[in-house]
Structures are given as C-alpha cells and as structure tokens.
Amino acid sequence: MNFTIQNVLIPVTDSYTTTNIQVVNGKIAAIATNLDVIGQAIDGTNKLLLPGFFNAHTHSSEMWLRGMVSMYPLELWLAELYDFAPLDVEKVYLSALGTAAETLLSGGTSVVDHLVLIPGQELETIATAVRAYKEVGIRAFIAPLIQDESLIAGMPSGGSQPRQESYFRSTGETLAIIEEAVQQFHCPEGGVNILVAPTGIQLCTDALFTGCIELSNRYNLCRHSHLLETKAQEKLAQEKYGCTAVAHLEEIGYLSDRTSLAHCVWLTDNDINILARTKSTVVHNPLSNLRLGSGIAPVLKYLQAGVNVTFGCDGASSNDSQDLLEAIKIGSILHNITDFDYQNWITPRKAIEMAALGGATGLNIANQLGSLEVGKAADLVMYDLTNLSLLPRTDPIGLLVLGRTTNAVHSAWVKGREIVSNGQLTTLNVDELKQELFQRSQWENKGQSPNAKKIEPHYRKVMDLSN
Incomplete structure (x- = not known):
C-alpha cells in the first residue's frame, strides 16, 4: 500500500522537524514538507515517527512460564525451565x-x-x-x-x-x-x-x-x-x-x-x-x-x-x-x-x-532498515504525543525512553503494511488471543524442580557459595 504521512514530527540533528513522508511499494520514497499525497493520507499531527525497533x-x-520460574541464577533457572517448559506446538503458536x-x-x-x-x-x-x-x-x-x-x-x-x-x-x-x-x-x-x-x-x-x-x-x-x-x-x-x-x-x-x-x-x-x-x-x-x-x-x-x-x-x-x-x-x-x-x-x-x-x-541489514531515510524499508512506528504518559510536552524522545510509556503506539508498519492502527493490531484479534492464553493456563506455583535440586549442590560448590 502507498501512503503519505502528513505533518508528523521526526527527529533531526539535536532537534525535531514537522514534515511529510511518502511510502511507495513498502519503502520510504520521500521526506519533505509540502509533498503531494500519494495513496492514503495519514494525519501525523501531534505524533512522533521513528524507525521500528528490534x-x-x-x-x-x-x-x-512468565512470573513463575524461581529466583535462581541462570544455571539453576535453566534446570527448572527444562522440567516445566511446555512441549506443545499450539502453545508455541x-x-x-x-x-x-x-x-x-x-x-x-x-x-x-x-x-x-x-x-x-x-x-x-x-x-x-x-x-x-x-x-x-x-x-x-x-x-x-x-x-x-x-x-x-x-x-x-x-x-x-x-x-x-x-x-x-x-x-x-x-x-x-x-x-x-x-x-x-x-x-x-x-x-x-x-x-x-x-x-x-x-x-x-x-x-x-x-x-x-x-x-x-x-x-x-x-x-x-x-x-x-x-x-x-x-x-x-x-x-x-x-x-x-x-x-x-x-x-x-x-x-x-x-x-x-x-x-x-x-x-x-x-x-x-x-x-x-x-x-x-x-x-x-x-x-x-x-x-x-x-x-x-x-x-x-x-x-x-x-x-x-x-x-x-x-x-x-x-x-x-x-x-x-x-x-x-x-x-x-x-x-x-x-x-x-x-x-x-x-x-x-x-x-x-x-x-x-x-x-x-x-543482522547485516543496516542498508535496508533502522533509520528514516529515503530508500529504506518502511518499518515505522508512530507514537501518539497526546498520550497521558507522554505529557506534558517536553522532549518527545526523552519522554518515550525515560518515562513509563503505556499504550502510546498509535500506528506501526512493516514493509509499508499497516500492522497497528489507532493503537490496535490490524492482523490479530488480541481479545481472542488473551482468551486462548487464559483458557490454556491456570493460576499455579510449580514445586521445586527435580533437575535444579539435583545440580544445586554442585553449583554452590563451584561458585564458592556456602551450603
């Protein structure tokens, strides 16, 4: 899909500028003010556009197993993970x-x-x-x-x-x-x-x-x-x-x-x-x-x-x-x-x-991704600067990185395809996913891992920890 983001804030050296960005065939085609609209016009007013992160x-x-594995160092944590990790293809999905x-x-x-x-x-x-x-x-x-x-x-x-x-x-x-x-x-x-x-x-x-x-x-x-x-x-x-x-x-x-x-x-x-x-x-x-x-x-x-x-x-x-x-x-x-x-x-x-x-x-693709440059793939994220976690207005990137940003992603594109729109995923029903995750899990606290229990004495010995 081709589109033009209008009046969006982007970082430039030591400051910001409001500009327009054209995306054609999944790549950034132009970055400038007063560009003609190609494809869909997207309003970037009061929004910050950045390249997508990795x-x-x-x-x-x-x-x-989130929130459940014991407070262990890696070697014992891994042993517990081996014991309790789910081996189910549907859960992988x-x-x-x-x-x-x-x-x-x-x-x-x-x-x-x-x-x-x-x-x-x-x-x-x-x-x-x-x-x-x-x-x-x-x-x-x-x-x-x-x-x-x-x-x-x-x-x-x-x-x-x-x-x-x-x-x-x-x-x-x-x-x-x-x-x-x-x-x-x-x-x-x-x-x-x-x-x-x-x-x-x-x-x-x-x-x-x-x-x-x-x-x-x-x-x-x-x-x-x-x-x-x-x-x-x-x-x-x-x-x-x-x-x-x-x-x-x-x-x-x-x-x-x-x-x-x-x-x-x-x-x-x-x-x-x-x-x-x-x-x-x-x-x-x-x-x-x-x-x-x-x-x-x-x-x-x-x-x-x-x-x-x-x-x-x-x-x-x-x-x-x-x-x-x-x-x-x-x-x-x-x-x-x-x-x-x-x-x-x-x-x-x-x-x-x-x-x-x-x-x-x-990943050896810096010539294709990672910055807002003409010719690079349109893997882009647009943040809503009127979001409560990004207010009051100061330095947008400072607010984004140093604050506790919540629900601020307004839109996201991968190869020019819109994946997030107005804060919602367009390709996935998140409510259905949440229901699946809920139904396939239960409130629980696993007991001690047999593997961790077996190797813990040796670990404590080689790491000079008292028993």
Missing part, C-alpha cells in the same frame, strides 16, 4: 503471536526469536513460529536454539571429574534439521529469516559451532548465540579452552559482522577489542541479567570501543515481559551507576539509535 533476542515459548503483539505495541517491528525446539518435532516447531509471525506481519528472524551437549555440561567442574551425559540428538542430525529449516522457511523478501543459533559455548561443541559457520557461509545466514551471560560460563570457558570464550570463538571463526551475541556480561578488555575488530554485535538484555543475577554488562565500554550494541527483552520467563521500551529504558539508565563520567552515559537519542539502527546492523 527485539533482538528473545525466546517466545517462555511466555508460558500462541506464544509467538503474543511475543509479536507485545513487541509491536512497545515500538518493535522486528523480533529475533531464539526459538526453543520441541524434541522430535523440531521442523514443526519452526513452521509453527513462522506461521504465527507471518500472520501478524512482524519481521521475523527465527534462530532455532540448538545444542549438542547435556545440561550438566554447562556447569564448570570445579576440578572434580565432570559427569558425562550424552545428548539425545547427534551434532550431524541437529545441523541437518537447521539446513532443512533454511531450505523450507528462509525467505527474507517475505519477512522471514532463519539464523544459525547454537545456544552458547556452555552447551555446544566446536563441531556444532563450525557446522553452523559452514551453513552460515553457504546460505548467507546471520549467526546468533548467548555469550558469557554468567560468571559460571566465564569459569567454564577457561576450563574448556584455556582462554576466554570470545578468544575461542574468534579462533574458530564464529565472530563476524553477521554475528549477534546475547548478554556479554563477563568480558575482558581484550574480549571487547575482539568484538570491535570482528564487527560483532552485542545484544543487551538488562532485565533478564538483573532477574537472574547475572551481572551488568559493561555496555559503556562496548560503545566506547566501537562495538555495535542493541537491545533485547530476552525470554518472557527471565524478564518476564516483552515490553521493548522497558528494556530500552533500563538498558540505558542502568549504566549511569557504572561510570561516574556522565558524558559517557546513554542519552535517549542514542538509545533509540541502538534499538533501531543497532538492531539492523547486528
């Missing part, structure tokens, strides 16, 4: 719909879903998420979460003899599933991208990483992974490689300008230099890092070193939300306590640049 790391199916809806209504037009796969139904799981995201119309980057080592391998041994448990699926079988998923579903022109996405060094062999590199090179795919989310993972990397995880990933060739890495909390200064040199992207997930006690990623150091950084919500049982504006706010102001030099702090304008252009850069 929810650059999440796990959609965790929605079914509904939670992908919910993730897309919450992302769109908080400023995001793209989502990177590090998708948990149902054992034995891996391709069906991916197909289900693809179907959900295509129905909603959000731009989807589906990164099937894969590993080839068992949960216990993700813990440092602490000098004791490591327990060996074989994983139920071989490395070769896992890589074959991903290749088949690429052949069936990878369609960037249609808004669906498949990424190679080993979960991280803690649960993946080098064979899995190198197999993913080969697939990435053969099919021109982006790469995704968790990296050094916890102190335990830092210890584990030293045990496995005798060097940092970042140094090892560089050695085997996983890092590149197509690689995005979630968390990156426990990195050395040399690690930071490696990320800058390889043009890898850090996806900052501040809320899950706080929720799981993982630590505060040194994001200001990353930015000063020239590392590209963007934001993610992470999964909805480690956050426990998909409110992208909330993640951007916390991910910005959290770092004011890590550096007393206020000139290094993240300003609201820098934050939205990280959320939009930073996300596009991490």
